[in-house]
Amino acid sequence: MKKVFTSLFFTLTIAGFVKAQDIQNNPASNHGNKFEQLGTILNTPNEQRTASGAPGAKYWQQRADYDIKCELDEKNLKLTGAETITYYNNSPDPLDYIWLQLDENQHNNFDNANYQQSSVMPRGAGTLQLDRAEKSNVDNGYGDKITSITDALGKSLPYVVNKTMMRIDLSTPLKPGAKMIFTVKWNYKISDRMSIGGRGGYEYFPGDGNYLFTMTQWYPRLCVYSDFQGWQNHQFTGRGEFALTFGNYKVQMTVPADHIIGATGECINYAAVLSPAELARYNKSKTAKEPVEIVTLDEAKKKEGAPSTAKKTWVFQATNVRDFAWGSSRKFIWDGMGQSVEGKTVMCMSYYGKEAYNLYRKFSTKLVAHTVKSYSSFTFPFPYPVAQSVEAANGMEYPMICFNYGRTEKDGTYSESTKNGMIGVIIHEVGHNYFPMIVNSDERQWTWMDEGLNSFMEYLAEELWDNKYPSKKGAAYTIVDYMKLPKNELEPIMSNSENIVRFGPNAYTKPATALNILRETIMGRKLFDYAFKEYAKRWEFKHPTPADFFRTMGDASGENLDWFWRGWFYGTEAVDISLDSVKVAKADLNGKMPQFNRKPGKVDAPAVNEFDDISKIRNREDKNIKFYVDKDTSVHDFYYKYDRGLAAVDTMKFNNMAKELATPQRSATAEAMTDEDKTKYAGKYFYQLDFSNKGGLVMPIIVEFTYTDGTKQVDRIPAQIWRLNEKHASKFYVQDKEVASIKLDPMRETADIDETNNYWGKMPEPSKFQIFKQKVNAAAARGQSAGVNPMQVSGSGK
Template sequence: MILSGSYAQEQENGRPLGHTNQNKFRQMKDLLATPNESRTASGAPGYAYTQQKVDYIMDIRLDEANNQIFGEEKITYHNNSKDYLEYLWVQLDQNMRAKNSKTPDINTEIFNAAFNGPQSFTSSNLKDRFDGGFNIEYVKNDDGSNLSHTINQTMMRINLPKPLAPDAEFKFQIKWWYNINDINVDGGRSGLETFPDGNNNYTIAQFYPRLCVYDNVEGWQNMQFWGRSEFALEFGDFEVKITVPADHILEATGDLQNPKDVLTKEQQRRFNEAKKSFQDPVFIVTQEEAEQAEKGGTTKTKTWHFKANQVRDFAFASSRKYIWDAMAVNINGREVMAISLYPKEGNPLWEEHSTRVVANTLEEYSKLTFDYPYNKAVSVHSERQGMEYPMICFNYGRPNPDGTYDERTKRGMIGVITHEVGHNFFPMIVNSDERQWTWMDEGLNSFVETLAELDYDPNFFTGNLPKDIVPYMGGDQSYISPIMSHGDYVHQFGPNAYTKPAAGLYMLRHTIMGPELFDYAFRTYSQRWMFKHPTPADFFRTMEDASAMDLDWFWRGWFYTTDYTDIGVKEVKQYYLTDKPTEKAMKLAELYNMNLDAFKDKLIYYAEAENGIVPSDAKKVEDFAFLKAYLESLSDQERSKLLKAPKHFYQVTYEKPGGLVMPIIVELTYEDGTKERKMYPAQIWRYNENQVTKVYKTDKAITSIVIDPDLETADVDTSNNSWPKKIEESEFDKFKDKVRG
């Protein structure tokens, strides 16, 4: 096989066969779904777009003595589609921890130590498996009669008595309970944390049977939950009553309906004060009060009542250990509350930063997407969690027992709060399918998170910039998957779903599109798909539709392949002026049967400098009398349009060993120390993706050329980025054989 430019040709009897278009700039018609009346070619929802609605009324009881949660829910399913539905699918996420769960069976096991201490041996070999999972007491019709259903691991099919017609609704009831897992012992995205003082911190989510998404792309999204790829959910209205010990402080999705029943008059007064404080948080429960409360315990209960409209999920947190502070945030003239709950173990870090980070996140995300539509955002501290739900999230970042903390702990805490609060936008509002396309919420969110973190602290290390992902991009190809992969089946989940998409979007904004075009397009996508279910094609198409930029080359390379960026300076040739015919000129004259003697004193020749050394007798522009005469023959107006005569001439060949096409960013340094930047669009590679040449005609000698000086394109091998070449071994040299192999 012979590779020539972007085309592959096979030889047969000396004659090349035909080939398909493999040009890196070919359009993505072969990869994206065909537009239709539901999803337009522009990336917007079509006139026939529909989505379902699911409403929940729930009564929840937290049993602190036994660490169990009990629930009864009434569900109203609204069929807004044009389809008749024979059944409904319900997610039972807690079943991942059931004793008969298949999740442990899909993981390989090895002996990871030659010996064990008594504690680790007991945990590994003698401890009984946690008895989690839903215990379904009944599934009933609205009239109380039994409703047929089938449970398949983390999914339950509701067998409808008759097909549910378009524009009809179906009401049914589920009663259930389960044992709450200890997140530090049994793991999990929600559960409880046990403290040495005997108290628990309950961060509860995925706690109720929830309807799967039914849409006009996938039908039912009923992929099993294996513990990694997250959730696809429908929007609806929630009314939830949660009964907990009377001395607990509780926060949840939605607006509190009965503050007078669950808060003291002093707590109500302080919260009203917080609504007017836009600069600093106000304590509703102080650390002193929380420390006093954690010494207690009670058999009495309180019921907290919440309502939330147009949300896709519900979660809550409850403990007697909570310190509670809050402040107001101005979102385009509208008051939103930033709130934090945390045990004393989180201080002083949490009282210094948490609520302020929440406020900053709401402000910065709203600038780049849409005004935050809910009334609050809550950050709850739990030792090992980082998980998001509408209006509430659970976050790690704990100081040492003596209250000290290092910069890494602080940065981690600020980062996780920004990230999880940011999830209110993606996917809690721009409601993508996390089970299939993890990057559509994690990647987009990590990108906006980066901008918010840099606003909070300009020196913040985000880990999401193009230069940060070079080790991943240049790593062993057998452990790298394209971004467009199901999250359950990739080796390096974090880089694949979080950092590579975030770095790519940062590159689009900062380097390829520019902030003005990018921000308008990104805001258009966000607002088009608020409270709807977008797909990757909707994102790709909207970004192009709203910016007038053809980005198919970028989506195809960055999202659909594991190609990497590697652009270098292959060769630099320097030329000088002469009045003597060069070898190249003589060959050209022979080809066209020209007599160069007849053009004496009428032609200027470019001669290549050997080893970059220009001879002392090299001509200058002013040395050519016939050129001077020609210039003097021009009118003043014509001469005014001419550039200053160059003294130096260079031809630079850029090569691209890497598979990705990218802009070429060049920094030229001149003999007087001044610098000049040039950026050539990625389309420079459209005819030859292996190498391209550019000519520089300058008044000053060029002393160095550097490609991508600010590391904007995730170039995995910078050893070929400079001229004169720096003699050093790059990190790439250590693994390039694996990569290129």
């Protein structure tokens, strides 16, 4: 088709030009760096792990089965155990030795990993702090005491303990395809978790004189031997968690007769350890629509006052799990109900003391059920028969059981922050069943594959619980303060957990944010959700690496995402896209240029979140999504009404969101042109937007135009616009209407660290910043509600 060109003369207005910073990976080039493929950064595909990100035809992994008998001595605070391990060598390699983890040695002053950090003398300190700082030359008595290691014939096996690791030397190599059976006997002094720290141990309640035991990382456990690393025997420092081998467990735990135990797997002798009434309630709970108290509040209180001196043995079995943990206490109230997950019933249960009753009785088991159902929809059906939450003033996860926090005031009321913290930690820790308990990544090397992926999934589940829930990670704007820190305080996400200065943002928030940006802004939900589910299904009950995740996401979606992984996971650069200048042109028809006068608006913040992020908006608009709090009104408490302005309590006021007010549109006078030209060009407005990448991290450019008639339009420019020049980009627009203002990233979905250079025109009025003196309650347990709360003010106890 023949094209006819009409010459036009443009008059130009240039606004807000800012020179970009010189941020480059290669000083000799302004391109060819950020969009290059990851190439040799990733491990080479092979018969075990394919280039598509799937397990290969010759993929293999080891297996370890455990038969454990142990006894809890509550009086002397000691645990004694014996475990028989059957270890299967499914690798193609003969093994001259095997490695086991001794995590309890973390508490020993000689056998801990001895990863020290700089310390300074405080102006004042408490006795507990001084006791921790004092280095004793006498063994403090903590840690695993190995009494014997023998083979299947009872012959002693030689071993060496190196801090938190133990090597067992074999007289003859364990051949490929062979198995070995050996027995380890051990004991250790149980530590006071509240004063010494750590994940396992006891908490003592002086008010009633009882203990709550969290038995975690409590037995010598096989290290992972893999195709990509060999033995994962890095020392346990308390931060990088663990990599473990799948297997089957039978565990017998002898405890005081009035204790209740929640543990990994299913109890196979409830009839022997429960009263007839408790057993009847447990059976009823399997088909109940609401959580049933299997052990009631009154029964738990009664046991607190009259401890038993007798003993009982509980027996649990678990199939295809990578670990085993348990909680034991006479303080436990126990409730449960069955939750259908894609045709299978999962027993969802909670254990908690009276200190947490008003929170856990109402929410915990329902949160467990909501989590397994939500995670299943994004990955694969929950494969285990049980999911449990234990209130223990901490937060840590193990297969089918996790330990969380959330306690009330003595009067039963609680603050909203305590409630929301409890909701978040239960979803997070239950969610860890998927990552890394089933999709079994190496937490010690790549913490983000555990915490980051799970924090992202937690965000999705929180959003499906309540559209007003104040999620702290996931939405892009939540990571901005971290991203703008000096580079000497940052590390790439692809860093070993022991070497990260700001562990929480790096391992949890940044990867969660990156994945949500990938889902909402880069790929879209449909492509992302399919690829993410494919990754989960491919690596269910297997050991994936980062390369397997990166490759699967691209392979299943058809998106080349290497630029995204390179920038977000391998780098420390931030997003800061600047709108440097706006060139405005109109066909010169002897008229005046458009005027761009704007008036500030007010900030309209949401009732709970400081910003209504794109996920919340899309979730509300999706007619297929039904939020949990809307389906089940029994979880409505005082704060449900409080957040919605229905409670008789004063609430905080927020400013309205900035609104650009349109100015009267100016008409244009046409110059001598044909009628066709007049029709075609007279009403057009021409704009050139010039951008600079000041932060260095390449991302899509999201441009919102506000027209003089008050309407808005958003253009999403893909990140590939930076391919040939990673520092500068421009975009030419032909508009049918006059533009009153331009704003980059209006929904704050790219984590841009400097929004002051995102506007064309006058900045919106700043919102009020509230300053207050914070009260610190150092004596409170983690997750303990403290201080006056609105429930008390309102007189509400619900």
